[in-house]
Amino acid sequence: MAWYDLFLQMIVDGLVLGAFYALVALGYTMVFGVIKLLNFAHGDLYMTGAFVGFGALSLVSGVFGAGWPGIFIAMLLSMLAVGCLGVVIERVAYHPMLTAPRLSILITALAVSLVLQNAALTLTGGQYTAFRTDLGFGGFSLGNLFLSWNQIVLVTTAAVLMIALELFVSKTLYGRAMRAVAIDKDMCRMLGINVSAVIAITFFIGSGLAAAAGTMAGAYYGSIWYFMGFLIGLKAFTAAVIGGIGSITGAMLGGLILGLLESFGTHIPFIGSEWKDVFTFTILILVLVLKPTGLLGKSEVERM
């Protein structure tokens, strides 16, 4: 393989990885936007989404098959179910804490994460579950560059979801309300915006996107387990920080950049693949130190 082939291949791989990070990072950044909470349970919603998608696929595969059509239906069902779960979590665990100090709600988020993880651990016995699909290994080659159909479908789906989200936030009434709530909750209340409903919608969408990513990851990689959300949760958080937490476009950009950085990071001479995560989280620290607002974030003055 010539160096430029490897280079192109790394870009393709980085994009696929980045698509997952971006979808999960969106949930982080949207929730942070409206209630200033780092929702550490978000990675576990990704995991829950994978398991719900797995269950849904076994239900619908009889009719739609276990290829992409069946997986899409399972993904939509999983997005719906996990979206509702996200709303319930917000109502039960976060809503009563909104007026409490920020640290309390952060600890609540960690607790929710542990609840989801341990529930999945108990239900699955900690075993890896094989996510069986009919997806083939096919693809096409451009020179030495190899693109599988699955990768193309995956990146396209992620792109469609992100464009839909962007349109929702910029063009619709609720999207406008969401941006308004992110700027000033009290003012929104005075203007008659139902802030609670906007927060609920935000959680629904954020959790739904994580579920979409979880289901697609399960189908693409072929196995799921209760701890799968932990590492990707941290990495999506890193992506959100790189892009500027609170910024939706920033999360997409951050996800793609992180995916590419990881892909290239594995190939740095004399630094083997085992240093990949060290590399990733070093970037997190560097961004936090050098440009805490990220690429697209706005610096925010804490109001007293």
Add this chain to the structure above:
Amino acid sequence: MKKFVKLATVAAAVNLITATSAWAAEPIVIGMQAPTTGSEATYGQDMFNAISLAAEEINADGGLLGGRQIELVSGDTACDPQQSVNAASRLASQEVVGVVGGYCSGATQPTLKIYGDADIPFVIVAANSTQLIPANPGNAFMINSTGADQAKTAVDFFAGQDIDKLAIVNQGDAYSQDLADLTRDDWEKAGHTISAFEVVNKGEQDFSALVNSIRNSGAEAVFWTAYYADGGLLIRQLRQRGFQGIIAVGDGSNSPQLFDIAGRAAEGVYAFSNPTADFLPAAKTFISNYETAYDTAPGPYAPLAYDGMQLMAWAINKAGSTDADAIIQALASADGEAWLAGPISFTPQHTLARSNFVVLEGQDGKWIRYQP
């Protein structure tokens, strides 16, 4: 039905022979040592079952030293160093001619000195830590392969496939890293090339970058030394991305579950495994006899336990007496003696001279024995 009739005939014949030779000379007492209580009890019981089966067969064939029957006494080590010392002392006080068994390396190690002081030959059938080697006073013989043997098996296998450039991937834990290091050293010593030596972090799902560096390195074969869950993912992604070389996995990955995770990609993948009964052509009769006698399938160490008893019996016959030094000499002289698992010969340190790891191949979602 046919099988039943056959077994019934065998059983009747066994009874007849046992009955006729029962009045012969005084019995030869052999000790068995394994955990039959505690967390490892199933393995220990399994070993006792296999040893008993071997002894029954030997007795049915006329016993040892011209008609003397084997009598077994058992010692439970509970996989605990203190309890194993008690068990070994008790066996020694019963004046056993030899001891067969030894499951947990930690619990086996302190018994070596006891048998050494009492001058009792000891065939260790399952325990395989390399720490047993320096602790051996000279009377013990290990018939299970060690980690170094698996590396040897891997190197032989890859060399047999006309491979030069090998990529090794491990997971950074003591077990998989050890196997990876040993294999790398042996492979380079054999004059071949290691084209990639990589580590993946546990819990990682996306190996695309790793697969790229493996493909880019020109590797003709990939050896995964860690466990099946992540191994399944790696195999899948290697094949998904058009890697067409040989893939082999270590004994942490030879689980049937590898096929669940890797799916079709696991077809044609090779695995190294301890000699469990399913993969030993010689063990067919053993499996059916075991199942008839104990109503359950033989466990992972049953074939080696059976071989251990057979080896001890062979050595006693060869020595021509129950004299300990003569038996030890006979054991050391074993030259390719084979029963269920591979042929047994010993190194000067009394470890197995030739690895008894077997090579398996994935076919139709199952492991089958690979025959080159």
